[in-house]
Amino acid sequence: MPSTAADFRALLADRWVPLAVIATAFGALILRLYALGHRVFYYDEAWVGYWVLKFLEHGSWQYRPILHGPFFMRVNSVVFSVFGATEFTARLVVAVIGGLLPLSAWLFRDRLRNEEIVALAFILAINPLLLYYSRFMRNDLPLAAFMLVALGLLVRAYDTRAPRYLYGMTIALGIAFTTKESVLLWLLTWGGAALLVFDRRLLRVREEGSGPVSFVRSLTVHAVAGFRTWATHLVGAILLFFLIVIFFYAPRSPEARAPGLWKAVGGKFEMLPAVIERATLGSYQKAIEHWAGGSIQSHPYLPYLLDTLWTLAMGAMGVCLLAIVGFLYDRYAGSTRDLVEFSFYCGVAATVGYPLANSVPVPWSTVHAVVALSIPAAVGVGVVYRWGQSQLSSQETARSDGSTIASERTRAMVKAGGATVLLGTLVVSSGLTAIETSYLNPYDSPRNGGDGNEIVYYAQAPEELQTVITAIDHAAATGGNDTDVLYVGRSLVSNESSRTAPPATAAWFRRIPLPWYTETIGADVTSVAVADDIGSEPPPVVITTAANRSAVAQKLGQSYTAKRYRLDEIGDRTLVVFFRNTNDS
Structure with missing residues (x-):
């Protein structure tokens, strides 16, 4: 010590x-x-x-x-x-x-x-x-x-x-x-x-x-x-x-x-x-x-x-x-x-x-x-650092009478400062990009027409999907033994509980990333092929495709509010989610 x-x-x-x-x-x-x-x-x-x-x-x-x-x-x-x-x-x-x-x-x-x-x-x-x-x-x-x-x-x-x-x-x-x-x-x-x-x-x-x-x-x-x-x-x-x-x-x-x-x-x-x-x-x-x-x-x-x-x-x-x-x-x-x-x-x-x-x-x-x-x-980095350091240490170059050559000192200071600015710029640039992509805007891919960074992948689910996840969580917490989430549409019909190992059905892939959330939340999930098969007591969250939106809306009536959600940032996979109105629950 x-x-x-x-x-x-x-x-x-x-x-x-x-x-x-x-x-x-x-x-x-x-x-x-x-x-x-x-x-x-x-x-x-x-x-x-x-x-x-x-x-x-x-x-x-x-x-x-x-x-x-x-x-x-x-x-x-x-x-x-x-x-x-x-x-x-x-x-x-x-x-x-x-x-x-x-x-x-x-x-x-x-x-x-x-x-x-x-x-x-x-x-x-x-x-x-x-x-x-x-x-x-x-x-x-x-x-x-x-x-x-x-x-x-x-x-x-x-x-x-x-x-x-x-x-x-x-x-x-x-x-x-x-x-x-x-x-x-x-x-x-x-x-x-x-x-x-x-x-x-x-x-x-x-x-x-x-x-x-x-x-x-x-x-x-x-x-x-x-x-x-x-x-x-x-x-x-x-x-x-x-x-x-x-x-x-x-x-x-x-x-x-x-x-x-x-x-x-x-x-x-x-x-x-x-x-x-x-x-x-x-x-x-x-x-x-x-x-x-x-x-x-x-x-x-x-x-x-x-x-x-x-x-x-x-x-x-x-x-x-x-x-x-x-x-x-x-x-x-x-x-x-x-x-x-x-x-x-x-x-x-x-x-x-x-x-x-x-x-x-x-x-x-x-x-x-x-x-x-x-x-x-x-x-x-070492090359630039040592070069700048060597320039800085040479600024005190002296004449035989002990005086310093001002021009050489200035040039050395400029070179050393240039090396510092170069490394500093690279560090700051990396830091700003890291903050933007990892914390401030980790969703926006440039492929959806936005200003996002190429680092962000276009299959990233948008932040707004959190609204659906929260609704499913609330439904599972308050729904007892009833169904919490209902998928409507032939392209979405899949019995998730029957699948113990991949590969899954095409309908399951059309739901991603929602199956992860319904599984971790413990939500009861079921599906029907057409809107007419929706029962007399629909669950709090009903999910369908754009093609089935009108039929589902007619079946559910005024007790539900619908909104379209993208499942990825480029929007080539979308679902329409119906939420039961709070005053009707």
Whole structure:
């Protein structure tokens, strides 16, 4: 413990980097938890969250690629069981992952300068895209986060030769595999970037006069020696990886004869081979058949690429520009660090690759590019910072007689001020965009003709839908055993209680995100095909289509007030909701 102010300052000077990283992560966590449950669920959040609730109710689950990996099914089922199912609890795990992600900067402490480590933590904390999608129940932010952590732990394992980092990397990679099938794209990106780094190493060896063959031979000898030293740990890491995958992907079923993980390990060992096969090879085959074998990617590439580039420009322009600066400086004026080069290639590959893999143009795929580019961007921040600092320190350039050259001092001050203004502008711009998209206006997509930011997805339900949710909540709280919500129309007829697992009916999809709310509220829901089938005592909330509005209004009479609601921001899915008038209840 420091006994004097001098000792304390010395301790602080020695540990300011980890303290800054921790403080940044703490701030990032607050930003993500603040008002986390205030935004209405958007399409995919409601879709996935609904089936988590059904899994809790019936205990039945098997992997279906359309819902992506089982990460939320396993994790949020525990969260819902402990804390209840709300918008806040549904997004809590992602918010915590995003808030703690700046801590991963410390994993690269032997590869980055002090100011670069802090800059990396800061970028991961405040980038508008990362902040916005840290407040969503989507798999992309967790996937990108776990892959960055896996990379950091792999680097630490190489730098320290400590096996614990290898096992940590395995856990991070294993969990990444449970989030989304595009983890395979990450691995392809890693492989391609590694080849480019290796190719650059060969060119450098050639320039230095050494033979590439001898370099490859030496590298092979070291790899074989390393494999022999780490063989036991590598086997252990592989086993750990498959245990994680099997636990998450193994089917669950309450039926006696259906394969299920808990039955297989609880005594019915004859089921174990089938459970393992379905969790591993079976899941892989399903993923490939659905996402690569079908027509999902049959779309023109250029519009998707332009959409990705525009989203990056609106939500990560500073990161992209600084990443280019950091990469070019490190490659041509610095020490050409493998990590910086590798990460830049990964970011570029994600930028040009995801438009090909996406089924629709979506803004959240840019999260993968931003996370990868954050490392060279942090180097770019360091370049600008050190340049400005060097200019500032040179302002006292003196003549031989000790006087200061005023013109040089002025130029130095201007350059230092320019560096400060540049970094400050990027920070303020990111902050304003983050505040606008995550807090002030998280609903408005530019695709509905508004002035919203490209970060916001057009399937986001508008804020006005909260009125319907409140009415359903009130109906469920005061309606006793009667029906609380009635859907009217052939296109809306669906018996939700009969569905224990996806896929659902087309009518169910036309209701999204309302099924999540009726399920969490515990509302009694039913449906009829035509207005004539509405009973003599209609429930407090009646929902129909625009085509059926007149017939329903005639059936309900003056006791109800109707209003049209959009279920997404572009308004291509709408419903008409009839509310029972308060004085008639």
